[in-house]
Amino acid sequence: MTTDKKHQILTAYTGLLNQHGLKGSSLDALAQLVGLSKAGLLHHFRSRAALDAALIQRLRELIRQDLELMSADLSSAVSYYFTSSMDYGSELEQLVVAVNRLGQSGNSEATETLRWARDSWYEVMLEALGDPTLAKLALLAGDGISYHLDITVDKDDGFVTEETLAAMVKAIQQAG
């Protein structure tokens, strides 16, 4: 039990938002998930707003790390971005979805963070591909993959496989 309690709560909250959306992510439900009462939970985060803010900050951290990784090897940047987008179980991908849910319900800090993320990823894509059209195409396709996770029950209905992914990367790189 070396895990910090706050981190544990944020992880559980992320999972709730992914599976049930904002409406299904009540403090009651979250408290139960981490084995606390509602008041016990609110001891760690003063309010729901504080919880949301912390989640968004956590996402910003992970994105900064991700940008470094992606920039480190530009030749595999596209492949990396696609693969990451499909890695729905990763903390980063789950956080993106979770924060997206907050944005959809009117949290402007959430939408601003996601816009910043998009612009940052695009910069790397542009460096990697050298062409704005292809860079945007790659970015949008990756985001389309994330979007598709919304509509599949078991998160893997075979529409996009790893082979599909590899073939798409090849198609984009050859178009350059």
Added chain:
Amino acid sequence: MTTDKKHQILTAYTGLLNQHGLKGSSLDALAQLVGLSKAGLLHHFRSRAALDAALIQRLRELIRQDLELMSADLSSAVSYYFTSSMDYGSELEQLVVAVNRLGQSGNSEATETLRWARDSWYEVMLEALGDPTLAKLALLAGDGISYHLDITVDKDDGFVTEETLAAMVKAIQQAG
């Protein structure tokens, strides 16, 4: 005032879901938007579940129409799909987003409908492009455009312009 009241309510509900998500789309808010009391609203739709079901049915209708249009001219199918995805003001695009919100909160009929839509659009894409990889790339990029509407405040922050769109269509068609 030839517009049917039920249709008017569904349109307003769609707008609410787009702008404020499910949590912000209460019956109170909807009733106020269409100039009714809550009870008056519930006279037209027995419950929230009935409202959701009607919304999903409306989407299915519009998708069927859209598939016919798209299939009618395969040479412009990709361009048509991209342009439609960016036409955030259209009833179809708004409904897709609205029903997506329902799916995110656990409505399985919503996710099933969206999956059916994806598969149907993919069929046409495949016919139009003749290659599974390019067809999926095109479909995902179009969906990425929809996804991006989530994170832009004024729905048009210049990341994807009509010129970008046209250039992407060209890139995909040349790759074939």
Added chain:
DNA sequence: GTCTATACGGGGATAGAC
């Protein structure tokens, strides 16, 4: 068809004991 009034449960948050 539309209203007011009301019942009922759930969600966020605080007080105070342990």
Added chain:
DNA sequence: GTCTATCCCCGTATAGAC
């Protein structure tokens, strides 16, 4: 740090008058 108890608001739905 965590609990129980409580408060108040909001959301869904129904009853019954007009």
